[in-house]
Amino acid sequence: MADRPAGNPAQSRSAVHAPNGMVASSQPLASMAGIRILQKGGNAFDAAIAAAAVLAVVEPMQTGLGGDMFALIYNQKNKKVEAINGSGRAPFKANREYYLSKGYNKIPLTGLLALTTPGTVDGWAEVLEKHGTMTFAEVLQPAIEYGEKGFPVSQIIAAQWKRSEELLKQNKEARECYLIEERAPREGELFKNPQLANTLTAIADGGRDAFYKGRIAREIAEYVKSHGGLLSYEDLAEHSSTWVKPISTNYKGYEVYQIPPNGQGVTTLSMLNMLECFDFTKIEHNSSQYIHLLTEVKKLAYADRDFFIADPDFAPVPIEKMLCKNYAGSRSRQIDEIRPLAATSPGFELAGDTVYLSVVDKDRNVISFINSLYTSFGSGVVAGETGVFLQNRAVGFTLEENHLNTLEPGKRPLHTIIPALVLKDEQPYFSYGVMGGDMQPQGQVQVLLNHLEYGMNVQEAGESPRFRHIPEGIALESEISNKVRFELLEKGHQVTSGIDIFGGYQGILIDSDNNMLQGGSDPRKDGCAIGY
Structure with a gap:
């Protein structure tokens, strides 16, 4: 690492400061697309859709x-926090008995039986209609350009694309559209996606109905x-966000907001409620005591997440109890400071690949936004x-x-993707997220504690x-010392390592004292925060 002449010498880059507007995303072309929209007079909500559409082109896994x-x-x-759930539902033809009759005891990870109805395009349309100032044609133009003319593939995205080559080869359409002579595009190589550009153009011209009721919907359903597969034209035509x-x-002293179930955002809030019972001035950051x-x-x-979270239209989800401070206190008293809990109620581990972005504009409108296919390249189809x-x-x-989250026709699944928004003195303070499936609540809590309890700036908090x-x-991660590893082993924990499993952070903090924006972006991703 280079020797930084100021600040934390271990920090990879400085926080970004700007007065007028800022976009933080996992790919520079997407961040810049959002900035272009802001500079053309669009607001944060217009810019978020533009950046998300570019990410759909440049970060397709x-x-x-x-x-x-x-x-x-x-x-x-x-002057209030609003939340949109743009997640899709199970096909009307899908039910538990169908999968069991096919010999499945769990839903397959890839292939056509893993599908739910796409929710993205309708969610984009809802955000634009309710809060935006621009049309689909305007905000989708940067993404269309990158699809038609191509874009240079960035380093981490190239590596992730390479790891999915075998999955892509299994589907003829994926192979022909997303591989170059049976291989993933390499770092710096120009990649074009005219098929996706054509689909984006149809949406730009015809709006959300072009995707859910027009030619695209018919082509998806017929395929x-x-x-x-089970997904039908009716599933698409009847979908709505x-x-x-929001829950908080x-x-x-900081009000932390999340999306309610079917998302797992309540898990972040439950963790914070329990952690509020502890004095972090007596706990060293990333020590064995802290990690334990x-x-x-x-x-x-x-x-609690694995037992209770489900689609509230189908099952009673006890949100009030899960967020109760007294309940958090009683749960926190179960923790032994020396030994790990032997067992908790059974749950299942969730994987995931996602993009998160945040935008704040000159008027301090804020959007904390997340978009995902779930695992890398989704179903692979x-x-x-x-x-x-x-x-x-x-x-x-x-x-x-009889599980609350059992598959049923038209039901939304337990969902991993969760944007976060923090208010201070009833004004937006910190818009951030940590993408990565099951890592998201864990990562969000670590980042927030890094900032609030240990005084890290918006960049340090995300890359620690x-x-x-x-x-x-x-x-x-490798920077955590061997001393800490040995102490965790002595407590009775199993200790392991991994690559590309610790999530990807983006965040924008609003500095009200100076009326400035501060942006941070995770070095675990290719992206950056850009302001003007």
Whole structure:
């Protein structure tokens, strides 16, 4: 690492400061597309859709039109936090008995039986219609240009693309659209996607109905039917996003907002409620004591997640109890400071690949936005000549009988993608997210504590070494010392490591004292924060 002449010598880059507007995303071309929209007079919500559409082109393993989206929004015109659930539902033909009759005891990770209805495009349309100032034609233009003319593939995206070559080769349409002579594009290589550009152009011209009721919908439905899948034209035509009331908790004077179930955002809030019971002035950052505490809190919160979180239209989800401070206190008292919990109620580990972005404009409108196909390239299936990967979100369901999250027709699955938004003194303060499936609540809590408890700036907070509790034990990034590893082993934890499993952070902090924006972007991704 270079010797930095100021600040934290271990920090990879400075926080970005700007007065007028800022976009933080996992790919520079997407961040710049959002800035272009802001500079043309668009607001944060217009810019977010533009950046998300570019990410669908330049980071296709993580996100796309065939996936889902969620967003937390603060519009200065109404001065309140709003939430949109842009997740899709199980096909009307899908049910537990069908999968069991085919010999499955769980939903397959890839292929046509992993599909749920794509929610992304309708979610984009809802955000633009309710809060935007521009049309689809205007905000989709940067993405269309990169699809038609091509873009240079960036380093981490190239590596992730390479790791999915075998999956892409299994589907003729994916192979022809997303590989170059049977291989993934290399770093710096120009990659064009005319099929996806054509689909984006159709949406630019015809709006969300072009995707859900027009030629694209028919092509997707006919492709799925002809290859033995369950997703139908009716599933697409009847899909709609839902504006929902956000949930929140107060952590030491800061109001932290999340999307309610079917998402796992309540898990972040549950962890914060338990952690509020502890004095971090007496706990060294990333010490064995710290990692042990957060791991035990994670186990308890995720046990509740796996048992209770489901589509509230189909099952009673006890949100009030899960967010109760007294309940958090009683749960936190189960934690032994010396030994790990022997067991919590059974749950299942969730994987995931996602993009997160944040935008703040000159008026301090804020959007915390997340978009995903679930695992890398979703189902691995491109529908016909649309260039659209279909997501594999049905994996979020269980086939267990009488479980709140059991697969049912038209039901939304337990969802991993969660944007976060923090308010201070009733004004937006910190818009951020940590993409990465099951890592997301763990990562969000670590980043927030880094800032609020340990005084790290918006860049330091996101790139500080992280850890992740997985079934195999606690995975630690390499910068966490051997001393800490040995102490965790002595406590009784299993300790392991991993690559590309610690999530990807983006964040924008609003400095009200100076009326400036501060942006941070994770070196674990290719992206950056850009301001002007």
